[in-house]
Amino acid sequence: MLDIRELRRDGEQVAARLARRGLTFDLAAFRALDAERKQADMRSQELQSQRKQSSREVGDLVKSGLSVDDAKARVADALAKIDAEMAAEVARAEALHQQIEALLLGVPNPPLDEVPDGKGEEDNVEVRRWGQPRQFDFTVRDHVDIGASLASGQLNFDLAAKLSGARFSVLTGSLARLHRALIDFMVDLHSDKHGYEEVYVPYLVGPEALRGTGQLPKFEQDLFKMQGERELYLIPTAEVPVTNLAANEIIDPARLPLRYVCHTPCFRSEAGSHGRDTRGMIRQHQFEKVELVQLVRPEDSLAALESLTGHAEAVLQALGLPYRVVVLCTGDMGFSSCKTYDIEVWIPSQNCYREISSCSSFGDFQSRRMQARYRHPDSGKPELLHTLNGSGLAVGRTLVAILENYQNADGSVTVPEALRPYLGGRETL
RNA sequence: GGAGAGGUGGCAGAGUGGUUGAAUGCGCACGAUUCGAAAUCGUGUUUACGUUCAUAGCGUAACGAGGGUUCGAAUCCCUCCCUCUCCGCCA
Numbered sequence A: 001m002l003d004i005r006e007l008r009r010d011g012e013q014v015a016a017r018l019a020r021r022g023l024t025f026d027l028a029a030f031r032a033l034d035a036e037r038k039q040a041d042m043r044s045q046e047l048q049s050q051r052k053q054s055s056r057e058v059g060d061l062v063k064s065g066l067s068v069d070d071a072k073a074r075v076a077d078a079l080a081k082i083d084a085e086m087a088a089e090v091a092r093a094e095a096l097h098q099q100i101e102a103l104l105l106g107v108p109n110p111p112l113d114e115v116p117d118g119k120g121e122e123d124n125v126e127v128r129r130w131g132q133p134r135q136f137d138f139t140v141r142d143h144v145d146i147g148a149s150l151a152s153g154q155l156n157f158d159l160a161a162k163l164s165g166a167r168f169s170v171l172t173g174s175l176a177r178l179h180r181a182l183i184d185f186m187v188d189l190h191s192d193k194h195g196y197e198e199v200y201v202p203y204l205v206g207p208e209a210l211r212g213t214g215q216l217p218k219f220e221q222d223l224f225k226m227q228g229e230r231e232l233y234l235i236p237t238a239e240v241p242v243t244n245l246a247a248n249e250i251i252d253p254a255r256l257p258l259r260y261v262c263h264t265p266c267f268r269s270e271a272g273s274h275g276r277d278t279r280g281m282i283r284q285h286q287f288e289k290v291e292l293v294q295l296v297r298p299e300d301s302l303a304a305l306e307s308l309t310g311h312a313e314a315v316l317q318a319l320g321l322p323y324r325v326v327v328l329c330t331g332d333m334g335f336s337s338c339k340t341y342d343i344e345v346w347i348p349s350q351n352c353y354r355e356i357s358s359c360s361s362f363g364d365f366q367s368r369r370m371q372a373r374y375r376h377p378d379s380g381k382p383e384l385l386h387t388l389n390g391s392g393l394a395v396g397r398t399l400v401a402i403l404e405n406y407q408n409a410d411g412s413v414t415v416p417e418a419l420r421p422y423l424g425g426r427e428t429l
Numbered sequence B: 001g002g003a004g005a006g007g008u009g010g011c012a013g014a015g016u017g018g019u020u021g022a023a024u025g026c027g028c029a030c031g032a033u034u035c036g037a038a039a040u041c042g043u044g045u046u047u048a049c050g051u052u053c054a055u056a057g058c059g060u061a062a063c064g065a066g067g068g069u070u071c072g073a074a075u076c077c078c079u080c081c082c083u084c085u086c087c088g089c090c091a
Helices: A004-009 A011-019 A027-063 A068-105 A143-149 A157-164 A173-193 A207-213 A239-246 A298-319 A365-370 A395-405 A417-423
Strands: A125-130 A153-156 A170-172 A258-267 A286-296 A323-327 A339-347 A352-361 A373-375 A382-384 A386-394
Touching (some): A004 A011, A011 A027, A027 A068, A153 A157, A157 A170, A239 A286, A239 A386, A298 A395, A365 A386
Antiparallel strands (some): A352 A386
């Protein structure tokens, strides 16, 4: 959420930064609303103050020996005058606060200055590459073909469709095991080598948590919502429950930075992407992800984004998968992010790099929504944290990348060395 | 699922209608004392919003959440959420 004080102080500057995302922020409308709010606030608070005073008077009079009825009679006129105006005025102020909040909740995070301008995917800027895409001396097959014909295990979309319809998958045998191995491998790497604390969280969350990270109120159509008397949603990413661990908390600065690694399934309705990636397990309604989340002091967030991205890259390096890192342009960034690096892994069958991780800094955008704060050592006052997260990595897409990059002419797939301990020493699938 | 008890400040724990944002204790911060420390003494110690140059002052709100009664609610009533104990069931 935008900082309303900054908006008041320097609205032009905020609007200009938002304009880089292709968004027109109606500053005049905001200012008019805020001016009205200010007026309503001051008036309603004044009336409340007067009313409080009258109540005290009754108390004082009763104490000094007057009967309750007589005491009430003394202030009746004053109260009548206040009440004639107060209820409506308080309601007006409340309504204006809600209007302003609703307005602000719908505005995305302004990008950092260093983020490149652009309209969409094509304007993202490559930052670095790692690894050489392998030259194949046979015809490359995609993961769907490989997964359908492997001797030791199967990737089966028909079985999944029977159960749940399109965009689900069933894995059997060595592929199911590889999938599980990837999760363990990633979580171990981040907790043992990169200093993240492993955490297990609910997969169903309430609307408050989703509002905190920015999925609500604007993107409800992307979520799966439960039937039933309680309002619960399946998490679209571990970011939601894990970041919200700090919601409404004032963290002891000695505990910072908080760094969590969390494996969860993720559920996305993929509304609005019906035609995209319909083949294979690139884009599913359900997938596993190992997520990295950091909560840091504001001055540390830029460095934290670099290191977090590096931690995600380390997974690909350990697996020997070629990738590149791009910084997303203003037009391609997520709603809550102020700077995002996408890591894209080489997919041989598509002859291009595809997103396998997205690492973002949110500045204080999420923490303001969820009131995730820490006590500043100098001022002693609670101040907003900065939040970050990144996939480390998307497990299904990692499995796709391994099948395709490590495929052999005979239809088998070589197991990357780093994973062999997790597959009972197995060298090929 | 059945029966009962609760949710108050960093923690413990008072407060069942009146100036109580909240006693007391602990913790914490600063100061005094001390060679230094402990002990002791003193002072201070929730948050949000508004106003403001101001993290000064002032105002408003908040005792799980929301609603109600009342001149006045932490205290009374209703709904919801959560925690604990016992019984049942269960991976």
